[in-house]
Structures are given as C-alpha cells and as structure tokens.
Amino acid sequence: MDIIASYGTVLILIAAAVGFFMAYGIGANDVANAMGTSVGSKALTIKQAIFIAMIFEFAGAYLAGGEVTSTIRKGIIDAAPFADIPELMVLGMISSLFAAGAWLLMASFLGWPVSTTHSIIGAIIGFALVAVGTEAIQWDKVGGIVGSWIITPAISGFIAYLIFMSAQKLIFNTDAPLKNAKRYVPLYMGLAGFIMALVTIKKGLKHVGIDLGSAEGYALSVGVAIVVAVIGKIAISRLNIDPKADKQMQFNNVEKVFAVLMVLTACCMAFAHGSNDVANAIGPLAAVVNIVENNGEIAKKAAIAWWILPLGGFGIVAGLAILGKKVIKTIGEGITHLTPSRGFAAELAAASTVVIASGTGMPISTTQTLVGAVLGVGMARGIGALNMGVIRNIVVSWVITLPVGAALAIVIFYVLRTAFGV
Numbered sequence: 180m181d182i183i184a185s186y187g188t189v190l191i192l193i194a195a196a197v198g199f200f201m202a203y204g205i206g207a208n209d210v211a212n213a214m215g216t217s218v219g220s221k222a223l224t225i226k227q228a229i230f231i232a233m234i235f236e237f238a239g240a241y242l243a244g245g246e247v248t249s250t251i252r253k254g255i256i257d258a259a260p261f262a263d264i265p266e267l268m269v270l271g272m273i274s275s276l277f278a279a280g281a282w283l284l285m286a287s288f289l290g291w292p293v294s295t296t297h298s299i300i301g302a303i304i305g306f307a308l309v310a311v312g313t314e315a316i317q318w319d320k321v322g323g324i325v326g327s328w329i330i331t332p333a334i335s336g337f338i339a340y341l342i343f344m345s346a347q348k349l350i351f352n353t354d355a356p357l358k359n360a361k362r363y364v365p366l367y368m369g370l371a372g373f374i375m376a377l378v379t380i381k382k383g384l385k386h387v388g389i390d391l392g393s394a395e396g397y398a399l400s401v402g403v404a405i406v407v408a409v410i411g412k413i414a415i416s417r418l419n420i421d422p423k424a425d426k427q428m429q430f431n432n433v434e435k436v437f438a439v440l441m442v443l444t445a446c447c448m449a450f451a452h453g454s455n456d457v458a459n460a461i462g463p464l465a466a467v468v469n470i471v472e473n474n475g476e477i478a479k480k481a482a483i484a485w486w487i488l489p490l491g492g493f494g495i496v497a498g499l500a501i502l503g504k505k506v507i508k509t510i511g512e513g514i515t516h517l518t519p520s521r522g523f524a525a526e527l528a529a530a531s532t533v534v535i536a537s538g539t540g541m542p543i544s545t546t547q548t549l550v551g552a553v554l555g556v557g558m559a560r561g562i563g564a565l566n567m568g569v570i571r572n573i574v575v576s577w578v579i580t581l582p583v584g585a586a587l588a589i590v591i592f593y594v595l596r597t598a599f600g601v
C-alpha cells in the first residue's frame with residue numbers, strides 16, 4: 180500500500196510508457212500480419228494500409244474491444260490473492276507489458292508473426308506464479324484459451340477454403356469469368372459488410388447508449404450488407420475492362436475487381452483486430468491505473484481512463500509504420516503466393532473468425548487465425564503451393580512465445596521489486 184501511495188504517479192507514468200511500448204510491438208507484429216494479405220497481394224500499398232489501420236483499429240477498439248479487455252484484466256488471473264498486496268499486481272502488470280513488448284519487437288526484427296495474445300498471457304502467468312503461486316492462475320480459463328488457439332486457425336482455414344473454392348467455381352473456372360465476377364463479387368462485398376456491421380451493432384452500440392435486440396441487430400446488419408453490395412456493384416460496373424479480352428486477360432481483370440474488394444476486407448480485418456487485440460496493451464495498463472487511483476483497491480469493474488485508448492492506438496500505428504514491413508512480407512509473400520482473390524478469401528475468413536470469437540470474450544490469437552486462413556487458401560491449391568520452411572519457422576516461434584513471455588516477465592518483475600523495495 181505504501182508503495183502505491185508514495186509512487187502512484189510514477190507507477191502510472193511507467194505503466195503508460197510500457198503500455199505504449201507494448202502497443203508499438205502489436206503494431207509492428209500483429210497489425211502487420213493483419214494487413215499483410217492486402218499488401219502482399221498488391222491490393223494496398225503500405226501507406227494505404229497504415230491509413231486504414233489508423234481509422235479502423237481505433238473504431239474496433241472503441242466499439243467492440245470491451246469484452247476482451249475484461250478477459251485479459253480479470254479472467255486469466257484471480258485478483259483475490261492480490262487483495263492485500265495490490266502493489267505486486269501493479270508491478271506484475273507493468274512487467275507483463277514490458278516483457279510482451281520486448282518479445283514482440285525481437286520477433287518483428289526477425290520477421291516472425293508471433294501472437295500478442297500469447298505474449299501477454301504468458302507474461303501475466305509468469306509474474307503471477309512467482310508473486311503468489313499457482314492459485315492465482317485461472318487454469319480453466321487458460322485451458323479454454325489454449326484450446327481456442329488450436330480451434331480458431333482450423334475454423335478460419337476452413338472458412339477461407341470455402342470462400343476461395345466458391346470464387347473458383349463461380350468465377351475463375353467458368354467460360355465468362357469477367358461477367359461472373361461482376362455478378363458475384365458484390366455478394367462477397369455484402370458478406371464482408373454484414374460481418375463488420377453485425378459486430379458493431381451487437382457489441383459496439385451499447386457503449387454509446389444504444390442497445391438493439393437480436394432481431395433488430397440482424398435486420399440492420401442485413402440492410403448494411405445490401406447497401407455495401409449495391410455500392411460495390413456500382414463501383415465494379417465503372418471499371419474500364421474489355422469484355423472481349425482473352426481468358427488470361429479476363430483473369431487479370433477479375434483480380435483487379437478483387438483488388439477493389441480487398442480494400443473492404445482490409446477495413447474489416449483492421450476493425451476485427453482492433454476489437455480483439457488492442458486489449459492486450461490497454462487491459463493491463465487500465466488495471467494499473469485503476470488500482471493506483473483507488474488507493475490499492477482492486478475493483479471488479481472500472482472505466483478505462485480517457486487517455487489510455489488513444490495511447491494504445493497511436494502506439495499501434497507507430498509500430499506498423501516503422502517496423503511492420505518484415506512481418507507483412509512473411510505473411511503476404513512467404514507462406515504462399517497471394518493474389519487479391521486469394522488474399523480476400525483469407526482476410527475475410529480471418530475477420531469472420533476474430534469478430535465471432537471477440538463477441539464471446541475469448542482472447543484468441545489474430546496471428547494464428549490469419550495464418551490459418553492463409554494456409555487454408557494455400558491448401559486449396561495443393562500442398563506444393565505452401566512454403567513449408569516458412570511455416571515451420573512460424574510454428575516454432577508460436578511454441579516458444581509463451582515460455583519466453585513468462586521468463587522475461589519474471590526477470591523484470593524481480594528487477595522492479597528490488598527497485599521499489601517491495
């Protein structure tokens with residue numbers, strides 16, 4: 180208690196700094212792979228991807244990020260053992276942010292798309308184990324999360340496979356691919372619009388005082404999907420494409436149509452990522468601020484301070500702009516060759532999976548979801564279309580992320596305890 184009373188402002192400033200550091204790591208690694216399919220397929224430039232990320236990451240975090248923030252802050256560890264030693268909770272959350280951010284930066288330099296969710300959960304488990312012991316860990320929750328890391332890549336891969344194969348059957352493997360693209364692509368655009376609208380309406384509007392029932396929410400989402408599909412049909416009809424071109428030229432022109440569609444799915448993926456993974460940075464930071472402002476009381480529910488979300492959002496954008504290119508290259512080019520149609524299938528499948536999981540409050544790994552979707556697209560073209568060496572390196576980096584995050588957090592936790600004399 181004395182530590183919080185004496186150093187409260189200092190602790191908040193340190194937490195804000197490492198929270199920004201963690202958000203920077205998320206931007207360098209996680210947002211990079213979220214936008215990697217768009218950039219890798221040449222549908223977007225890196226500058227355009229950053230601009231889209233700025234807008235939709237903020238929107239996703241504000242409108243739909245609350246559920247996962249709660250899980251990170253209260254679901255992984257039990258606050259009860261820390262009731263009489265809140266200063267250890269504060270130092271532990273700071274340690275976790277620093278450890279996870281450091282690992283993300285190292286991985287980003289190497290071009291490894293690791294999971295921010297793995298990193299922060301591993302770090303939180305690490306400090307809690309040495310601070311109060313195994314009783315602080317909600318092992319059933321951790322088990323469910325670990326299970327989701329296996330299930331969600333499989334789900335997103337399956338969805339991506341279905342989307343890609345449907346595009347092949349309805350468009351690419353027909354005698355008139357260009358004509359069929361103009362017919363069916365607006366439907367894909369409507370599907371993407373429906374997914375993004377549904378999560379916004381069902382989870383987001385309650386944060387601004389609007390609570391719609393399920394029937395109204397679905398009806399409004401369908402309306403948004405129809406509007407998006409109509410806008411897409413108008414935009415595609417204005418593309419200057421020669422319908423008499425040979426089949427290869429038609430294929431190329433169809434990819435141009437999907438490039439237009441990729442802009443929408445990039446927005447959808449950025450929104451989905453914001454709703455899920457911004458909490459990895461702002462959740463522990465919010466916990467520190469709440470404990471300090473309540474003089475050591477660990478509140479069950481507390482509002483996030485107004486400055487935390489902009490801090491996290493700015494950190495994410497900075498990380499993407501400065502250090503995101505290596506991971507973008509791994510996701511967009513390293514696993515399998517992506518075209519706009521393939522990238523669209525992967526990105527829409529990943530976005531669908533992330534927003535569904537985010538609605539349940541399960542902090543899934545966006546990285547594993549997207550890599551699973553890219554693998555699903557690659558598998559649709561046969562095992563030979565996959566770069567197994569890159570996939571092996573990615574899997575190894577996933578396996579070591581949890582223990583590395585835990586080990587770093589333990590070391591930093593002991594350093595902070597010594598520094599503050601706890």
